[in-house]
Amino acid sequence: MSKNISIKGTRDGLTVSLGEGDIQDLLEELDAHLKVQGAFFKGGTVAVQLGARPFDQSDLEKLSELLNKYDMALRTIVASDERAVEAAQAMGLRISPPITAAKSSENSEAAAAPVRTAVPVSGALYIRRTVRSGQVIRHSGPVVVLGDVNPSGEIWAGADVIIWGRAHGMICAGISGEPGAVVCALELNPLMLRIGDLVARGDDNHKARTKTGPEMARIREGQIVVEPWDGIELGE
Amino acid sequence: MQTRVITVTSGKGGVGKSTSTASLGVALALLGKRVVVIDTDVGLRNLDILLGLQNRIIYDIVDFAEGRCRVRQALIRDKELDELYLLPAAQTRDKTAISAADLIRVCNELRGQCDYILIDCPAGIEHGFRNAIAPAEEFIVVTTPGLTAVQDADRVIGILETEKNARVRLLVNRYRSNLAEHDSMLSLDDIRRILAVELLAVIPEDENVLLQEKTGRPVTFIKSPAGVAFTQAARRIIDPSESLPSLEQQISGNRLSRWVGRLFGERR
Numbered sequence: 001m002s003k004n005i006s007i008k009g010t011r012d013g014l015t016v017s018l019g020e021g022d023i024q025d026l027l028e029e030l031d032a033h034l035k036v037q038g039a040f041f042k043g044g045t046v047a048v049q050l051g052a053r054p055f056d057q058s059d060l061e062k063l064s065e066l067l068n069k070y071d072m073a074l075r076t077i078v079a080s081d082e083r084a085v086e087a088a089q090a091m092g093l094r095i096s097p098p099i100t101a102a103k104s105s106e107n108s109e110a111a112a113a114p115v116r117t118a119v120p121v122s123g124a125l126y127i128r129r130t131v132r133s134g135q136v137i138r139h140s141g142p143v144v145v146l147g148d149v150n151p152s153g154e155i156w157a158g159a160d161v162i163i164w165g166r167a168h169g170m171i172c173a174g175i176s177g178e179p180g181a182v183v184c185a186l187e188l189n190p191l192m193l194r195i196g197d198l199v200a201r202g203d204d205n206h207k208a209r210t211k212t213g214p215e216m217a218r219i220r221e222g223q224i225v226v227e228p229w230d231g232i233e234l235g236e
Numbered sequence: 237m238q239t240r241v242i243t244v245t246s247g248k249g250g251v252g253k254s255t256s257t258a259s260l261g262v263a264l265a266l267l268g269k270r271v272v273v274i275d276t277d278v279g280l281r282n283l284d285i286l287l288g289l290q291n292r293i294i295y296d297i298v299d300f301a302e303g304r305c306r307v308r309q310a311l312i313r314d315k316e317l318d319e320l321y322l323l324p325a326a327q328t329r330d331k332t333a334i335s336a337a338d339l340i341r342v343c344n345e346l347r348g349q350c351d352y353i354l355i356d357c358p359a360g361i362e363h364g365f366r367n368a369i370a371p372a373e374e375f376i377v378v379t380t381p382g383l384t385a386v387q388d389a390d391r392v393i394g395i396l397e398t399e400k401n402a403r404v405r406l407l408v409n410r411y412r413s414n415l416a417e418h419d420s421m422l423s424l425d426d427i428r429r430i431l432a433v434e435l436l437a438v439i440p441e442d443e444n445v446l447l448q449e450k451t452g453r454p455v456t457f458i459k460s461p462a463g464v465a466f467t468q469a470a471r472r473i474i475d476p477s478e479s480l481p482s483l484e485q486q487i488s489g490n491r492l493s494r495w496v497g498r499l500f501g502e503r504r
Contacts, residue, residue, distance in 0.1 A: 019298065132393060133391040148430075151383075153390075
């Protein structure tokens with residue numbers, strides 16, 4: 001692999017970093033790589049790191065087309081160039097600013113509370129890590145977490161929230177007013193639970209319910225009801 | 237000489253960041269390493285007192301940041317340990333007197349000249365915290381077994397994980413295994429479950445820490461429970477494969493007592 005392109009598999013999918021050089025050349029080089037390794041990455045989502053390099057919409061479309069050719073979906077752009085960010089917005093991609101030493105130390109406001117904002121999509125957002133205190137996950141569709149949601153971590157989902165782990169933070173499902181949304185967790189003991197317009201507060205005694213099994217919360221007859229997962233009929 | 241830069245942080249104040257920094261610094265120096273400890277708590281400095289060097293400060297980190305001295309001129313050598321140095325903070329200014337870039341400059345000048353740079357971070361997650369984490373590639377997060385400290389540690393770990401591609405290890409300070417069974421205390425298992433990061437050390441509650449403060453000789457100088465635990469932590473910093481026998485004992489002792497509790501039908 002040349003030093004101008006690096007491809008890395010991460011927890012969140014594939015990360016492609018484009019280095020210096022002519023964009024056309026880089027795309028050809030990427031094409032050559034994917035020809036060899038493409039099958040291996042098939043079906044994955046891709047984050048492309050552009051850094052501060054200028055990149056316009058036609059470049060972005062070419063990049064997206066190239067990835068589509070190998071059954072990969074361009075999902076996220078990491079860039080600071082204004083045009084690149086605009087073009088990515090226009091294409092409905094997720095944008096995250098590049099993390100640099102200067103930025104993370106100077107721009108403390110933005111960095112202090114990392115907020116993941118997703119553009120409206122119907123698909124689920126999959127988080128494979130611990131959502132820690134002060135971290136906020138926002139998504140217009142369902143959210144799936146493989147990991148814990150710690151106290152004062154927050155999930156704001158447009159639809160269902162599924163937590164394969166301990167839900168100890170603030171969990172909001174169906175926030176766009178979807179009363180049919182449910183919240184499931186292996187250990188459901190949140191500080192606060194919100195489904196649609198209804199809010200329920202967690203137990204005052206923190207340790208009261210540490211030994212529960214998997215549970216599901218949903219709205220029944222105008223209030224939030226939590227039931228053990230055993231024998232739940234989802235119905236419609 | 238390969239220099240490792242480690243920032244000691246916690247989010248919450250009063251959990252023992254400075255005590256841990258001083259104790260680990262002394263322990264590493266006693267183990268033959270050359271160590272620089274940096275106090276970044278401008279305006280509320282106290283690492284100098286813990287090391288008993290408060291009467292030797294001529295230049296401080298703000299003097300360096302503002303170009304009045306070189307890094308080496310501001311370093312104070314420990315009274316007893318030839319390989320331990322302190323870069324003190326200023327007491328007259330506030331956190332905005334230095335920047336992240338200043339800290340990076342300090343560390344760059346010291347790189348290659350010592351084995352370890354330990355940076356004592358101020359409480360909070362604001363400017364002072366940003367300064368202290370900027371140059372480091374390793375982090376020790378200090379917590380005590382209480383919900384407030386653990387939640388703040390969780391926040392800090394989240395920030396470090398998101399912004400720094402770095403090794404983060406946990407130091408549980410002032411641990412009282414006899415109280416872990418109590419409902420309002422968090423057991424070591426609880427803490428590890430919530431924070432889910434590598435455990436560096438568990439330091440037992442030990443009044444010697446307080447008693448040593450006014451002598452200016454951190455607890456690692458004497459044979460006390462906390463001193464021994466800090467020395468073991470330092471060994472583990474040097475060599476990650478080093479195990480902690482007393483820690484294991486502590487954990488298994490804890491499990492045993494809980495098990496005994498269950499035998500007798502106590503509720504946890």
